[in-house]
Structure formats: C-alpha cells, structure tokens
Amino acid sequence: MTTPPPSPVPVPDQILIHPGPALLDAAADGPTLTAHRERYGTLPQVDLRTLLDLVTRVGLRGRGGAAFPFATKLGAASQGQRPVVVVNLSEGEPASAKDTALAMSRPHLVLDGAVATAQALGAREVHLVLPDERPSPREQMRLAVIERDDPVQVHQHVTQPRFVSGQARAVIELMSGRPNLPVTSWAPEALDGYRGRPTLLSNAETWAQVGLLLHVGEAAYRRHGTRDEPGTTLLTVTGTGLTPEVREVPFGSRLVDALPQSVHGRPALLGGFHGAWAPWSTLAEARVSVPGMAALGFPLGAGIVHVPGSDVCPLTFTSAVVDYLAGQSAGRCGPCFNGLPALAASVRATLGGHDATERIEQLADLVTRRGACAHPDGTVRLVRSMLVALPEEIAAHRQGRCLAVRATDAQTTAIPVTDTQTTAVPTTTVQSTAVQTAARETPAGPTTGRMTS
Numbered sequence: 485m486t487t488p489p490p491s492p493v494p495v496p497d498q499i500l501i502h503p504g505p506a507l508l509d510a511a512a513d514g515p516t517l518t519a520h521r522e523r524y525g526t527l528p529q530v531d532l533r534t535l536l537d538l539v540t541r542v543g544l545r546g547r548g549g550a551a552f553p554f555a556t557k558l559g560a561a562s563q564g565q566r567p568v569v570v571v572n573l574s575e576g577e578p579a580s581a582k583d584t585a586l587a588m589s590r591p592h593l594v595l596d597g598a599v600a601t602a603q604a605l606g607a608r609e610v611h612l613v614l615p616d617e618r619p620s621p622r623e624q625m626r627l628a629v630i631e632r633d634d635p636v637q638v639h640q641h642v643t644q645p646r647f648v649s650g651q652a653r654a655v656i657e658l659m660s661g662r663p664n665l666p667v668t669s670w671a672p673e674a675l676d677g678y679r680g681r682p683t684l685l686s687n688a689e690t691w692a693q694v695g696l697l698l699h700v701g702e703a704a705y706r707r708h709g710t711r712d713e714p715g716t717t718l719l720t721v722t723g724t725g726l727t728p729e730v731r732e733v734p735f736g737s738r739l740v741d742a743l744p745q746s747v748h749g750r751p752a753l754l755g756g757f758h759g760a761w762a763p764w765s766t767l768a769e770a771r772v773s774v775p776g777m778a779a780l781g782f783p784l785g786a787g788i789v790h791v792p793g794s795d796v797c798p799l800t801f802t803s804a805v806v807d808y809l810a811g812q813s814a815g816r817c818g819p820c821f822n823g824l825p826a827l828a829a830s831v832r833a834t835l836g837g838h839d840a841t842e843r844i845e846q847l848a849d850l851v852t853r854r855g856a857c858a859h860p861d862g863t864v865r866l867v868r869s870m871l872v873a874l875p876e877e878i879a880a881h882r883q884g885r886c887l888a889v890r891a892t893d894a895q896t897t898a899i900p901v902t903d904t905q906t907t908a909v910p911t912t913t914v915q916s917t918a919v920q921t922a923a924r925e926t927p928a929g930p931t932t933g934r935m936t937s
C-alpha cells in the first residue's frame with residue numbers, strides 16, 4: 485500500500501493566540517476551571533424554549549465550515565427521543581488551529597456550552613471527539629473534563645489522522661465503534677445520528693459561542709459584530725514561514741485587518757483546502773461575514789486564511805493540496821476513487837505548462853455531488869478557483885516560467901513570524917507567547933476512550 489502524500493501545510497506544533505474581544509478576551513486567565521468560574525460564574529441553567537429563542541435571535545451559525553443555523557439543528561434534535569450532544573474537536577484540516585486554540589485556552593467555555601445545551605435538551609450524554617494528531621489540545625480537554633462535576637456522562641473518542649475524519653458521519657461512525665470514515669446518510673444527524681438517536685453535533689467554536697452567549701447574555705453578545713450578524717468568529721491565519729495565528733474578529737470587520745502586514749498584496753487561499761483562491765483585490769475589500777463572503781464566491785468556511793510566501797508558487801501549492809486530498813478519501817465512492825486522482829493529475833499537468841482546463845472541467849462535472857460526502861465537491865471548488873484566480877501564474881507556466889520569487893533572489897526571504905504590534909496570549913500550560921500543540925512525547929490515547937465524570 486502506498487503512503488498518501490503529506491499535507492503541504494503540516495499540523496501545527498505551535499500556535500499563536502491573539503487576544504480577542506469576546507471568546508478570547510480572557511484567554512490569558514489560563515484554562516483552569518477555577519479561573520473560568522471566577523470570570524463567568526456557575527454553569528448556566530436554561531430551558532429549551534429560552535435557548536432556542538436566544539440562538540434564533542442572534543442568528544448563531546455553526547463554525548465548522550457549513551455555517552448551518554444552530555437553532556435549526558437544536559430544534560430538530562429536540563423532537564426525538566434520547567438525544568445526544570457531540571463536541572467535535574477533531575480539526576481534520578491541518579491548516580486549522582482555532583479549535584486547538586479554544587481547547588488550550590478556553591476549554592470550559594466549550595464544555596459549558598455543550599453541557600448546558602444537553603441539559604436543556606434532556607440529553608444525558610456529551611461526547612467529545614478529540615484529534616489523534618494534536619496531543620496537547622486532546623490532553624487539555626481531558627484535564628478539563630476531570631476538573632468538572634457535570635450532571636451528564638462525558639464520553640471521549642479519538643479520531644484517526646485523516647482529512648475526512650471530522651466529517652459528521654465519520655464522527656458518528658467512530659462513536660459507534662466502526663471505521664472513522666464518512667458514509668452515505670439519508671437523514672440529518674440531528675434527526676437520525678448516533679445509534680439512530682437525534683445527535684446535536686457541532687464543532688468546538690460553536691459550543692464556545694453558545695457558552696459565551698449563555699454566560700454574558702444577548703445584549704453583551706451583540707456588542708460585537710453587526711445588527712444582522714452579531715458576535716465574532718475565529719480565523720486561523722497561516723502562511724509560509726508564519727507560525728499559525730488564531731485571531732478573533734467581529735463580523736463586519738475588514739478581513740485585511742486580520743492579516744499580517746507582511747502578506748498584504750498577495751493572493752490567499754480562503755476557507756482552507758476545500759476553499760477558494762482569492763486575489764488581493766478581493767481580500768482588500770472583503771468584510772468578515774458568512775453571507776457576504778459567500779456572495780463574493782469565497783465562503784468563509786472554517787475561517788482559514790492561508791497565504792503562501794512570495795517564494796512559493798500557488799500553482800505548485802494547489803497541486804500539492806490536491807495530491808494530498810486525493811490521498812485522504814476513504815476511496816469508497818467512485819468520485820474519490822477514480823475522480824480525485826485524475827483531477828490531481830490534471831492539476832500537475834497545468835503545473836507542467838499544459839492546458840488542462842477542459843479536462844479539469846470535465847472531471848469537475850463528473851465528481852461534483854456524486855460522493856457520499858462533500859470531499860470531492862470541496863476539492864473541485866479549490867481547483868476551479870485556481871483556474872479563475874491565478875491566470876497569470878498559469879500563463880507563466882505555459883511559457884515555461886514560474887512567477888514565484890526564489891528565496892535567494894528575494895529581498896525578504898521569509899515572512900516574519902508575526903506582527904510585533906500584538907502579543908500572543910500565554911497559557912497556564914506554557915509560559916510563553918506561543919502555545920505548544922503537539923507534544924510528541926505524549927502517548928497517543930486509545931482510539932475510543934470512555935470517561936464518566
């Protein structure tokens with residue numbers, strides 16, 4: 485069996501967490517339960533009607549990438565018997581670090597959101613889905629669970645290190661003791677999920693938003709963002725030579741303000757590996773907004789902004805991402821088994837100076853909406869955006885040239901690690917300005933662990 489190609493953006497072993505206005509305003513307090521309770525008080529108690537009204541009024545959307553309205557999922561899950569709450573911290577996208585940042589700095593805000601919702605729903609179980617490839621956040625969440633005395637059972641599961649492991653159905657398969665891979669589903673998991681039960685599954689940031697909303701109330705939550713899109717969201721900014729940075733930004737703010745000065749003027753990959761290339765002109769004008777950026781054709785997704793350095797060819801980078809994505813599927817569906825390797829080959833041909841546009845469009849039409857999950861569709865989105873956003877690079881390659889500036893030729897050979905205006909937040913676990921996220925000496929946990937608190 486051949487080894488799948490590695491991700492061109494590795495899982496970070498260190499991240500910088502910038503102070504933010506809401507979720508991350510108390511990150512410097514550290515991740516302990518004592519510090520959390522001192523700031524926010526006891527676990528919120530809320531009934532289902534009040535919670536539904538609250539999340540509906542503020543228009544809370546999931547922060548895992550699809551931006552699905554949380555109230556719709558909550559309402560659906562409340563209709564069935566024996567609902568289950570799931571906190572998805574798997575962060576299968578290597579370029580993302582926001583859930584890691586929350587696990588390392590605000591684990592109890594995440595857990596308060598999930599446990600308070602479980603109580604409102606009448607759910608007796610909360611399941612945490614933790615990343616195999618990120619030992620430090622995994623261990624921090626385990627410590628946080630041990631500190632608490634929650635009125636629900638808390639179960640823990642560890643994902644397989646694969647891009648699609650965090651997909652909702654793959655998570656439910658893992659929880660059910662089956663291979664951690666996506667499968668075809670005929671109903672939303674909120675109606676028919678874990679063992680056929682209503683399953684309210686959201687990622688860590690979504691639960692932290694619920695926790696914050698319950699603790700501070702609607703008026704304080706609305707102090708940030710816009711009237712139609714209140715609140716904040718987390719972005720992960722990565723790039724060549726950059727330590728990944730997690731920044732909290734209000735909705736409606738300028739995207740460019742979240743980007744280090746050193747990367748201004750360059751195109752960026754928005755939304756991660758299933759996202760789209762955006763030219764600098766778009767980045768410079770864009771406001772952070774789920775509907776606003778979707779309307780521009782650049783969905784915010786899970787909030788990843790990747791900016792390759794001037795010495796990195798975005799075509800070469802895209803080709804490496806597509807090679808990686810093609811190797812990450814379960815290979816169970818035709819679009820992934822046959823389509824993605826063919827798509828990867830066409831992108832490599834483009835890199836080699838061939839005009840593969842027609843072939844790419846042909847393959848894109850063949851694989852889109854044909855998989856059991858959205859993995860082929862996301863890969864196609866990335867490749868199509870390459871054709872639209874990088875015409876100069878494609879033209880140069882057809883002439884046998886590359887526009888990337890070789891590091892030895894560049895006046896600036898690497899992008900600075902961070903801007904110096906902002907100090908990253910220290911945590912109680914690591915007394916420095918950065919957070920270690922991959923303590924490789926930490927032994928890997930069991931594939932599926934179980935803990936009752």
Ligand code: SF4
Nearest residue numbers: 816817820855856857
């Ligand atoms: S579309 Fe691809 S990743 Fe999704 S279930 Fe099918 S083979 Fe797996």
